[in-house]
Amino acid sequence: MTGxxxxxxxxxxxxxxxxxxxxxxxxxxxxxxxxxxxxxxWSLMGGFAKMTESLEQASNRVLKQLTGLxxxxxxxxxxxxxxxxxxxxxxxxxxxxxxxxxxxxxxQLNDDYHxxxxxxxxxxxxIFDQQEMVELALKRIRxxxxxxxxxxxxxxxxxxxxxxxxxxxxxxxxxxxKRNFSKRVLSTGLLxxxxxxxxxxxxxxxxxxxxxxxxxxxxFQAFLNFIPNPTNLIS
Amino acid sequence: MTGxxxxxxxxxxxxxxxxxxxxxxxxxxxxxxxxxxxxxxWSLMGGFAKMTESLEQASNRVLKQLTGLxxxxxxxxxxxxxxxxxxxxxxxxxxxxxxxxxxxxxxQLNDDYHxxxxxxxxxxxxIFDQQEMVELALKRIRxxxxxxxxxxxxxxxxxxxxxxxxxxxxxxxxxxxKRNFSKRVLSTGLLxxxxxxxxxxxxxxxxxxxxxxxxxxxxFQAFLNFIPNPTNLIS
DNA sequence: TCAAAAGTGTTGAAAATACACCCATGG
DNA sequence: CCATGGGTGTATTTTCAACACTTTTGA
Numbered sequence: 001m002t003g004x005x006x007x008x009x010x011x012x013x014x015x016x017x018x019x020x021x022x023x024x025x026x027x028x029x030x031x032x033x034x035x036x037x038x039x040x041x042w043s044l045m046g047g048f049a050k051m052t053e054s055l056e057q058a059s060n061r062v063l064k065q066l067t068g069l070x071x072x073x074x075x076x077x078x079x080x081x082x083x084x085x086x087x088x089x090x091x092x093x094x095x096x097x098x099x100x101x102x103x104x105x106x107x108q109l110n111d112d113y114h115x116x117x118x119x120x121x122x123x124x125x126x127i128f129d130q131q132e133m134v135e136l137a138l139k140r141i142r143x144x145x146x147x148x149x150x151x152x153x154x155x156x157x158x159x160x161x162x163x164x165x166x167x168x169x170x171x172x173x174x175x176x177x178k179r180n181f182s183k184r185v186l187s188t189g190l191l192x193x194x195x196x197x198x199x200x201x202x203x204x205x206x207x208x209x210x211x212x213x214x215x216x217x218x219x220f221q222a223f224l225n226f227i228p229n230p231t232n233l234i235s
Numbered sequence: 236m237t238g239x240x241x242x243x244x245x246x247x248x249x250x251x252x253x254x255x256x257x258x259x260x261x262x263x264x265x266x267x268x269x270x271x272x273x274x275x276x277w278s279l280m281g282g283f284a285k286m287t288e289s290l291e292q293a294s295n296r297v298l299k300q301l302t303g304l305x306x307x308x309x310x311x312x313x314x315x316x317x318x319x320x321x322x323x324x325x326x327x328x329x330x331x332x333x334x335x336x337x338x339x340x341x342x343q344l345n346d347d348y349h350x351x352x353x354x355x356x357x358x359x360x361x362i363f364d365q366q367e368m369v370e371l372a373l374k375r376i377r378x379x380x381x382x383x384x385x386x387x388x389x390x391x392x393x394x395x396x397x398x399x400x401x402x403x404x405x406x407x408x409x410x411x412x413k414r415n416f417s418k419r420v421l422s423t424g425l426l427x428x429x430x431x432x433x434x435x436x437x438x439x440x441x442x443x444x445x446x447x448x449x450x451x452x453x454x455f456q457a458f459l460n461f462i463p464n465p466t467n468l469i470s
Numbered sequence: 471t472c473a474a475a476a477g478t479g480t481t482g483a484a485a486a487t488a489c490a491c492c493c494a495t496g497g
Numbered sequence: 498c499c500a501t502g503g504g505t506g507t508a509t510t511t512t513c514a515a516c517a518c519t520t521t522t523g524a
Contacts, residue, residue, distance in 0.1 A: 002324075003246075003323060003324040004246055004283070004323060004324055004326075007246050007283045008246070008247070008283065008284060008285055008286040009244035009245060009246055010244060010245060010246075010247045010284065010286070011238075011239055011242050011243070011244055011245075012243070012245045012247070012316075012327055048239070048242045048243065049243060049245065049316065049327070050243055051243040051245070051318070051325055052318050052325075053318065054316045054317050054318060055314060055316040055327070056316070076313060076314065078311060079290060079311065079314045079329050081247075081284065081289045081290040081291070081329075082289050083286070083287050083288065083289060088238060088239060089237075089238040089239055090286060090287075091239075092247055092284070092290070092327075094314050094316075146458075160476090161476090161477090162475075162476070177514080177515075177516080178476085178477085179477085179478070179479080179515090179516080179517095180513080180514065180515085182477080182478085183478095183513095184513095197476095199522095199523095201475075201476095202474065202475040202476065202521090202522085202523095203473090203474070203475075203476095203521070203522040203523045203524080204474085204475060204476055204477085204520070204521040204522055204523090205475090205476080205521080205522085206475080206476060206477090207476090207477090223381075225512095225513090228513075228514075395503090396503090396504090397502080397503070412487080412488075412489080413503085413504085414488090414489080414490095414504085414505070414506080415486080415487065415488085417504080417505085418486095418505095419486090432503095434495090434496090436502075436503090437494090437495085437496095437501060437502040437503065438494070438495040438496045438497080438500085438501065438502075438503095439493070439494040439495055439496090439501080439502065439503050439504085440494080440495080440502095440503080441502080441503060441504085442503090442504090460485095460486090463486075463487075471524105472522105472523105472524095473522100473523100473524090474521100474522095474523100475520100475521090475522100476519100476520075476521080477518105477519085477520075477521100478517105478518090478519085478520100479516105479517100479518105480515105480516090481514100481515090481516090482513105482514090482515085483512100483513085483514080483515100484511100484512080484513075484514095485510100485511080485512070485513085486509100486510080486511070486512085487508105487509080487510075487511085488507100488508090488509080488510095489506105489507090489508095489509105490505105490506100490507105491504105491505090491506100492503105492504085492505085493502105493503075493504075493505095494501100494502095494503080494504100495499105495500100495501095495502100496499105496500100496501095497498100497499095497500090497501105
């Protein structure tokens with residue numbers, strides 16, 4: 001026996017949803033397709049699984065090509081398998097989402113793929129079922145970030161509490177009381193106050209914080225509360 | 236252009252993790268493989284995606300074959316893609332888990348697949364990476380059931396609060412105070428008290444409850460609390 | 471000196487926990 | 498009549514939400 005006889009063999013794709021935060025708003029990285037079909041349209045960065053690599057390896061390979069980055073936060077989102085989702089040929093695609101520090105993103109790779117960051121509200125229409133992928137990823141991020149500290153993946157190694165608050169506010173499209181917010185995040189014990197201040201955002205300056213990586217890994221799976229009344233937000 | 240040239244084509248499998256509750260403990264439905272490879276060993280019920288069906292359709296097809304049931308709770312768990320996970324041939328498998336009312340399960344189908352329910356603690360070793368699938372499914376169920384009312388899918392249309400409590404206790408392998416438990420579940424507003432009692436478990440009898448399906452669908456995504464101190468349980 | 475953002479504390483309300491006794495009934 | 502499981506209430510603690518003023522400093 002050298003294989004499964006009589007079973008269909010299907011092209012297996014991956015699509016990568018890359019999110020970043022520029023200090024103001026959550027953004028997604030899209031490429032301008034340089035090939036058919038849908039040449040010239042905006043799309044997610046994708047690729048195909050090779051015979052000898054896992055889908056995680058394929059995603060990391062594609063993300064490295066696109067961003068120059070390794071070892072970023074990457075999570076399997078969902079596998080999309082509608083028979084007609086790809087007009088070229090029956091294709092099954094597993095979507096992954098990545099959260100990166102937008103500052104580490106390698107600008108010079110832009111040109112190869114004509115990649116561009118889009119605020120989610122200004123995102124162009126995407127090809128195939130990619131719109132659905134983005135919506136699902138946003139839901140997942142909002143869900144998970146209400147309970148787990150994933151949004152730190154979007155920030156540089158040092159960040160201020162006001163920066164962090166703007167990030168949460170932009171992800172949930174809401175305003176949060178700053179007194180309660182800082183109490184909540186500091187009570188997790190994940191943050192270590194630095195001596196230096198970030199003077200770029202104000203005259204007085206805001207203290208930098210860093211993640212305590214020990215506690216970050218230890219508490220990642222715990223239910224923490226980052227968002228007031230999450231029940232009201234996630235419908 | 237009639238397809239993607241030069242891309243690998245891979246056999247796409249699905250594996251179904253079927254969970255049930257017998258009033259005492261959470262169980263999983265396994266089949267005894269009647270074919271190679273690993274003939275005679277216990278395994279999940281699986282199948283292959285046909286060219287013209289989605290993976291959801293494939294899972295439902297396979298589950299109908301196995302259990303005789305339609306329309307059960309079914310959720311995509313994860314896609315497993317290690318190149319060597321299947322010794323026969325490179326195969327990618329998307330795992331789905333189903334929660335069913337064990338009483339609706341059609342016993343007569345047993346014989347076709349030599350299917351059997353196993354308490355999770357007494358589960359035999361499974362083939363390939365199926366052990367990993369079961370562990371991941373359990374994690375997902377525990378996670379989700381702490382916040383959302385999915386465990387009702389395991390119960391018959393009418394059930395008592397003591398039955399429900401035993402279910403939660405067995406899923407989380409813990410003891411819960413019955414006064415606080417009934418307060419918690421009743422406060423969700425999801426349960427409708429019936430006039431009749433279940434006399435099978437005690438002389439006095441326990442009132443039956445039914446789900447208010449309107450509210451069940453409406454509140455499914457909300458964060459409800461079914462478990463005390465979930466942070467301590469889910470590590 | 472003043473505009474603009476950072477930082478901090480208290481109080482009341484709501485939710486969660488701990489805990490123990492009475493009830494109904496079949497045998 | 499009694500053993501067994503079903504059902505319920507309260508007091509305490511903890512958590513969450515609402516809310517406003519002072520500090521710093523570059524321009």
